[in-house]
Amino acid sequence: MYRPRPMLSPPRSFTPFAVAFVVIITVGLLAMMAGLLIHFLAFDKKAYFYHSNFHILNVEYTEALNSPATHEYRTLSERIEAMITDAFRGSNLKSEFIRTHVVKLRKEGSGVVADVVMKFRSSKRNNRKVMKTRIQSVLRRLSSSGNLEIAPSNEITSLTDQDTENVLTQECGARPDLITLSEERIIGGKQAEPGDWPWQVSLQLNNVHHCGGALISNTWVLSAAHCFRSYPNPQYWTATFGVSTVSPRLRVRVRAILAHDGYSSVTRDNDIAVVQLDRPVAFSRNIHRVCLPAATQSIVPDSVAYVTGWGSLTYGGNAVTNLEQGEVRIISSEECNMPAGYGGSVLPGMLCAGMRSGAVDACQGDSGGPLVQEDTRRLWFVVGIVSWGYQCGLPNKPGVYTQVTAYRNWIKQQTGI
Numbered sequence: 541m542y543r544p545r546p547m548l549s550p551p552r553s554f555t556p557f558a559v560a561f562v563v564i565i566t567v568g569l570l571a572m573m574a575g576l577l578i579h580f581l582a583f584d585k586k587a588y589f590y591h592s593n594f595h596i597l598n599v600e601y602t603e604a605l606n607s608p609a610t611h612e613y614r615t616l617s618e619r620i621e622a623m624i625t626d627a628f629r630g631s632n633l634k635s636e637f638i639r640t641h642v643v644k645l646r647k648e649g650s651g652v653v654a655d656v657v658m659k660f661r662s663s664k665r666n667n668r669k670v671m672k673t674r675i676q677s678v679l680r681r682l683s684s685s686g687n688l689e690i691a692p693s694n695e696i697t698s699l700t701d702q703d704t705e706n707v708l709t710q711e712c713g714a715r716p717d718l719i720t721l722s723e724e725r726i727i728g729g730k731q732a733e734p735g736d737w738p739w740q741v742s743l744q745l746n747n748v749h750h751c752g753g754a755l756i757s758n759t760w761v762l763s764a765a766h767c768f769r770s771y772p773n774p775q776y777w778t779a780t781f782g783v784s785t786v787s788p789r790l791r792v793r794v795r796a797i798l799a800h801d802g803y804s805s806v807t808r809d810n811d812i813a814v815v816q817l818d819r820p821v822a823f824s825r826n827i828h829r830v831c832l833p834a835a836t837q838s839i840v841p842d843s844v845a846y847v848t849g850w851g852s853l854t855y856g857g858n859a860v861t862n863l864e865q866g867e868v869r870i871i872s873s874e875e876c877n878m879p880a881g882y883g884g885s886v887l888p889g890m891l892c893a894g895m896r897s898g899a900v901d902a903c904q905g906d907s908g909g910p911l912v913q914e915d916t917r918r919l920w921f922v923v924g925i926v927s928w929g930y931q932c933g934l935p936n937k938p939g940v941y942t943q944v945t946a947y948r949n950w951i952k953q954q955t956g957i
């Protein structure tokens with residue numbers, strides 16, 4: 541017998557649920573696909589480092605190419621970096637190429653060889669061998685471009701992140717952004733992160749922080765003469781490394797303290813010393829040397845500089861245990877010596893830096909520590925040594941520093957560096 545089927549619910553009434561269900565599933569699937577796509581396009585990428593060297597055929601090697609501080613070294617390195625960058629930017633590797641850096645210029649025959657590291661970002665699925673071949677073919681075309689005659693070597697070595705770090709920490713003045721060849725540079729806040737100022741040293745008297753210093757080689761630390769006036773005996777001194785003075789990464793004994801003979805506690809002239817460590821330190825990401833400027837390097841008024849140290853945050857306050865950094869600007873000695881300022885006490889071997897309004901300054905306990913500036917190739921140079929000032933952070937009373945360029949030859953005589 542036919543019986544009409546009971547109408548449980550009219551089909552029209554569950555259609556909205558079905559539609560919603562289908563929509564949710566579709567949106568979910570689309571989101572998943574988009575996610576996977578983004579992952580493979582963006583997050584599947586990894587940084588790859590390569591090393592190669594380039595023979596510069598039309599430049600003769602001179603002594604001036606012996607130090608990254610000279611104008612000659614800087615301009616030649618910049619030209620090489622620009623040529624390599626242009627070559628990759630105009631190639632099918634333009635989206636993979638990140639940055640290149642000349643690590644060293646060396647003499648070969650009468651010519652120059654540049655050691656170069658290059659950074660690329662590409663998909664993890666990419667074959668490294670294929671990548672190397674592609675890089676090689678771009679570099680081969682380099683020889684005929686620009687007014688530098690460059691002969692690229694056929695040898696390209698792939699470097700691990702650790703190899704790259706080792707290569708760049710042997711060079712002077714590299715901060716973390718250069719060690720990773722990252723595109724951006726960031727200096728934020730006040731407290732330093734480990735590795736931010738890898739040359740910063742705490743010079744400690746009986747294991748208590750007394751003065752700052754800057755590592756200029758694996759055995760020599762640059763500091764101020766006035767730090768050692770009352771305590772010239774090296775046996776009471778140690779040098780520590782790392783951002784904390786209470787739990788340092790490394791502590792090394794001091795073998796010798798060579799303070800400038802001409803230091804005067806009255807005028808504070810010649811406030812410079814070099815401290816020899818008892819053993820060489822091994823350079824690493826967080827411990828390595830700063831560059832020394834050339835004697836002829838000019839320090840430009842109003843340019844940005846950074847001062848670092850464990851000094852007190854207010855005049856008469858306590859030293860801090862975590863390294864602090866302050867951004868200041870170079871102030872011309874003429875301005876610094878105005879009657880409202882230091883009225884003539886800033887001598888030719890000194891340098892002023894601070895903010896016109898005061899506020900950011902070195903203070904007690906920062907003495908001996910470095911004032912550093914970055915060059916166009918992102919290498920950092922020690923241009924000043926914290927020396928003196930009228931209290932801290934007052935308007936018209938900036939920090940006064942020993943001007944390192946004025947003592948470049950003295951440093952060379954004492955240390956051979």
Ligand code: 4AZ
Nearest residue numbers: 902903904928929932939
């Ligand atoms: C000091 O007594 C000291 N504001 C160091 C630097 C400055 C002042 C005092 C500069 O060690």
